[in-house]
Amino acid sequence: MESPVLRTVEETPQGLTAAQVTARVGLPLSTVRSQLDALVAEGVLVKARASGGLPHRPAWRYRALTPARANLYSVLLRALLEQVAGDRAATVGAGRRWGRAMAARGGLLPVLDMLGFSPEPRSGDRIDLHTCPYLDLVHRYPDGMCGLHAGIIQGVLGDEDGVVLEPFAAPGACVVHLPS
Incomplete structure (x- = not known):
């Protein structure tokens, strides 16, 4: 069963906070948080900081990964990152x-949105990425994962060299700086 x-999180593509899930399913917040954390540990959900929340206790937004996306993409990324661990040029090149x-x-x-980053243009040369569906890999391979994503951005832009990806540079977001 x-x-x-x-089911509630899967029905909401933009994701939900634990409080929002609680309001929809009618279970205690502590039960919902426990279940959400277990689903994140299983690789079924991802969590990223949501805007808002109390100071020093930010809200988390939970999003569902489709089985194909969760399993195949994670396996591929993990294999790639294990192979090129420590070689930023290789990860950026693969991303490009x-x-x-x-x-x-x-x-x-559209590409960043399709990959699950919830991009938000902030100015002509800045985009905030509010969701990182690959946080488990970022924690395990921070340079490799962020290098891969910087390379993807460079490749989409025609191998533009001036792209800078700053992990967690804004409250609840990674920041992409584009060349002027």
Whole structure:
């Protein structure tokens, strides 16, 4: 039997906070948080900081990964990052190749959205990425994962060299600085 917590999160593509899930399923907040954390540990959900929340206790937004996306993409990324661990040039290069291939699907914002980053343009040369669906890999391979994503952005933009990706540089977001 599927968990009502999981079903509720799966029905909301933009994700939900624990308080929002609690309001929808009618379970105690502590029960919902426990179930959400278990689903994140299983790789079924991802969590990222949501805007708002109390000072020193930010809200978390939980999003569901489809089985194909959660399993295949994570396995592929983990294998790639294990192979090129510590070689930032290799991860950026792989990301660039991937980004060039993805550029055919649309511009930078649609690609970032398709990958699950919830991009928000802040100015002509800045984009905030509010969701990182790959936090488990970022914690395990921070330089590799962020290098891969910087490379994807560079590839989508036609191998633009001036792209800078600052992990967790804004409250609840990574920041992409684009060349002027």
